[in-house]
Amino acid sequence: MVATNDRLHRLTTARRDRITRSSRVKLLAKQVAAGEYKVDPDKLAEVLVERANFHRQVKADLLSQRSPTEL
Incomplete structure (x- = not known):
């Protein structure tokens, strides 16, 4: 995993499901800034490259x- 947290999640499963993706990203950014998560920069770079290649x-x-007529 890129970011890990040894503590329990602050959000319940039902609430986590309702939060939008951008909200989750903002929340994760705040948690990383607060030191709740440890981020491995090498793993993060590797995951971003894998995702781009995919x-x-x-x-x-x-x-x-696509058929040639669509192009």
Whole structure:
């Protein structure tokens, strides 16, 4: 995992499900800044590169499935 927290989560499961993705990102940023999480910069960089490569591959696959008349 990129960010780890040894303490229990502050939010209940039901509340966590209702929070939007951007809200969760903002909350995580605050928690990291407060020192609640330890962030591994090398793992974070690795995950970002993997994610970018995955999205690049998905885009290439979708473009290859299009018919020539759509392009």
